[in-house]
Amino acid sequence: MIHTLASFGRRPASLAALAAATLLSASPALYAHGAPPRARQAFALTDPGGGDVLWALSTNFGVMSQSAPSRYICEEAFEAGETYLMLPFASDLWVSLGEDRVALSEPDCQIEVVHTYALPPVDADHRPATGEVMVALADATGAQLHYSADAGRTWRPLEVDLSDLRPTGVRFVGEGQVALSAFRTPDARRGEAVVAHLDVRSAAPTLNLFELPADRRYPYLLDAAEGQLLWHAQGPEAQEVYWSALSALPAPGAPVFELDAWPAAGALSTDGERAWLSGSDASPGIFTAERAAIGQQAPELWHELPSEHHARCLTPTAKGLLICGHRATDGFDLALLDEDGEVEPLVDFRELRGPQSTCRNADDTANLCQAVWPELARGLGIDPDVFDDEATDAGDITDAGDIPDAADAGQAGEPGCAQAGGSIGARWWGLIAIALLSARRRRR
Template identity: 25%
Template sequence: MRPMRITIWHLLAGLGALSAPVAHAHGGFAETHSFTQRRGHPEDQWMGFTQGALLSRDSGRTWRWVCAEAMGYGSWMPESFVWRAEGSLLAATGTALLHSRDEGCTWSTAPGFEDAWVTGLAAHPTDDAVFYLSTGRPSMVNALYRSEDGGGTWTPTALRREAVFSAVRVAPSDPQRLYVSGWKGYAQYVFRSDDAGETWTEWPLPLEGAYDLKLLAVSPARPDVVWARVSSLGASGVPRQSVLRSEDGGRTFAPALEQDDLLVNLDVSEDGRTVWVATYNHLFRSQEGEAFTRLSEPNGNACVTHSGGVLHACGSTWSNDWELARSTDEGTTWTPVFSLREIQGVHQCPSGTPVQTLCSARWPQLAEQLGVSSANPGGGDAGVPDAGTVGNPPKSEGCGAAPGIGGWALWSLLAMLWRRRTAHALK
């Protein structure tokens, strides 16, 4: 089935003009959307999932489920995760910051952001305790916050504006260099600090007709090289998303890739010579500064992460027959890691934790949906300490968070119209 991009873009155009995060609820199609490794422990892997998250403790050989109900994120699906070396997990949802201190068994909502939208989360490249968080609720003063205790407490930096902050990035080669993207109305901005947030320089970008500017990555090799995403209306009136590149520390940007497919994320090799862009349907690669070319796989549900010389990409169990694959030749060939049909059951947590209680009861239904023929129902004691109760994220607001087209209906429509499917995926 060919994607009906024009139809869905018209829906997204109305949402984008509201300058608010798009809400995604769990349910409907089962797909992954992000890949994260634990710092210093590459065998521990975590994938964002439309029905919660998936966890592997053995380099991807086996995977288990953490249901959305146990995480408590409501209708705002986490866009990014960080798994600290000491074991705790953080997730930015677009409205709340979620925190698990027992490796995913129990989740709570970080206090202090009830009236703000948590739009960005970035980790210090070498200090496991230092994080930065941006807020982006329209029509209010937003700020960039810093934590020095692993996300336990947060202090505002000097960056405060009556503007929507969409993302924060830290330069891997220079932790003092911070970037924040944002906008106010149709005016797009990049903010830069060279002293870890003490002082800031602001650059308005002359991007006529553009909206929804979001920083994607900073080169690991060169702190002045930055990539961003921006939306705009094409000549036919259909919105498009473009990847922009800056070589002067965010002062100016030039187009690098334009697509009528929604952009998911971008990653860069450690030497900065290769760049990958993932869209909902495809993966693109640029080597040595050349133009981006589309890779043969994945065909549907792409995401991309490069670490330690290995490239990981999301795929679609329903079109690629794999949900995660790895590549050691920068994406030319792929080795499948797992498909959704191979999930072993629920993440093994102590009795009484939200994952053990809530997810075990829901696993049979998900297993049937995925076509899992035999699986451990999970939920047993994994030997981690008992934890407290799960928190509830702040109630989502705005039309993007409302039931119906603004919530899961939109996500389901995206999946139906955009992702290539085989017939058995709908059974």
């Protein structure tokens, strides 16, 4: 159920108009989110029981985690809008940085809007160990930085001067320490690359700017750790990837890794001693480098891992790299890649069983997730009706014959975010929910 601290921009609509929009727009050919389902970012979570690192995954249709690998929470439940970023602090605690609001998910699919802002998010980062979250907001009218020190529960805008800067990336480089990539916006200098440092613990935070050579433009931070930055910028002839300390940004002639297009992803180890990079779609490959070799000149600095896969996201863990793939070409949407190039598939969206069963008591969330699940399922080639409402998230998929009869009293509308059965009333409200969502089809 979504709880809001206030009512934010609700637009009334007539029931008849909603019903008409539903009947006219509903089509199995339409994706529920405007694009084929894909993984966006993987995260490594600390197991509270002291075991192996757990994974969590943000997608363009919601979020999921290792605690329920065949279930998800639909992104519509967060009311995130067309532009959103998701950051996990635990398998059941997500911070949603939406188009105009921050929402938190709690156990049992309870979702609460805790903060609002006027600009869309550009990039965000978090430090689970300290509970810090930073989001960079920007559009053509301006830019802001908002900060939370308590895992996204309370927020404050930072009073820093971003008047002629357009942020492109933000990363924590230590506790209370933030690095920001941006480009100049005045016409005479538009696109010029800037990297900045910010101490958010200061009573009056200010940006310490590092001007980069004028022929380096439109920079973007890929990752940061222990004062080390992995970033890229548009160079005179190619996209240039740099790995450098914040205190010693590269001078002209420093080692670079050149690509013909933006890299798909990049990551640093938590100690900042090792880096990984995934090439562009046109030049795929997963590359790695070690800090001890930074004195060498490229290409010795970077070498390619023995993998046939192209990673759309990279997240290092103690056992290897979490990589985002595509089920059609890689056979997985999330996998673990080891040093020898061996892949352990972890997630295939074609094996989804629907929204999390812990949503069963969250009526508003359940209605939204129930409404969009059939379209998502059909887009993945899944029969949305073939699962057991009574099963746990780790349970087995049942045969269609085991689906509760919609006419059986007490079955329709009970456990599970997405019911196979349901009364006519429940189906009607599901159609209305789809109509509400059809006005904001995704282009992701």
